[in-house]
Amino acid sequence: MFKRLFIAVILLGSMSANAANPISELDFGTYELVRVDGQLTGMQMRLSKANGTLLMEGREGGSWENISCDRGCDYRLSTTKESAMYLNSFPVEVQTQFNIACIQNVANAFCRLNQKTESSKGFYALVTLVAGRPIPILLKKIAKP
Numbered sequence: 001m002f003k004r005l006f007i008a009v010i011l012l013g014s015m016s017a018n019a020a021n022p023i024s025e026l027d028f029g030t031y032e033l034v035r036v037d038g039q040l041t042g043m044q045m046r047l048s049k050a051n052g053t054l055l056m057e058g059r060e061g062g063s064w065e066n067i068s069c070d071r072g073c074d075y076r077l078s079t080t081k082e083s084a085m086y087l088n089s090f091p092v093e094v095q096t097q098f099n100i101a102c103i104q105n106v107a108n109a110f111c112r113l114n115q116k117t118e119s120s121k122g123f124y125a126l127v128t129l130v131a132g133r134p135i136p137i138l139l140k141k142i143a144k145p
Helices: 002-018 080-087 092-097
Strands: 029-034 040-050 053-059 098-104 108-115 122-128 135-143
Touching (some): 080 108
Antiparallel strands (some): 040 053, 098 108, 122 135
């Protein structure tokens, strides 16, 4: 009996190490979009929570504005199927080496990708959803909340 319990604990531990934790307060902060050449764009996004609702704000040099979109399309946790679709928009090396967790609205998904073998290593991306297919744009976290 003890042997079976021990094996179950080990299996659950290895499964959770490979599963991506959902987006949480640990992911809140300010991000900047990164161009294809690796340079920062100057366009910033800030993820936070207000009154129990996930809030995405943006700015490009000016003051922060809510960019979550019109009323009724707040960010929500992405389903496993949706997250898998977004992961498939990345190169094959990323698909095989990273887990993904996302929140989304009708226009885009904010995603964290963690390396499967070393979950402390990863990156963030904004996946646009309005072009008919998901298109990932890298983000650099520049400030914590």
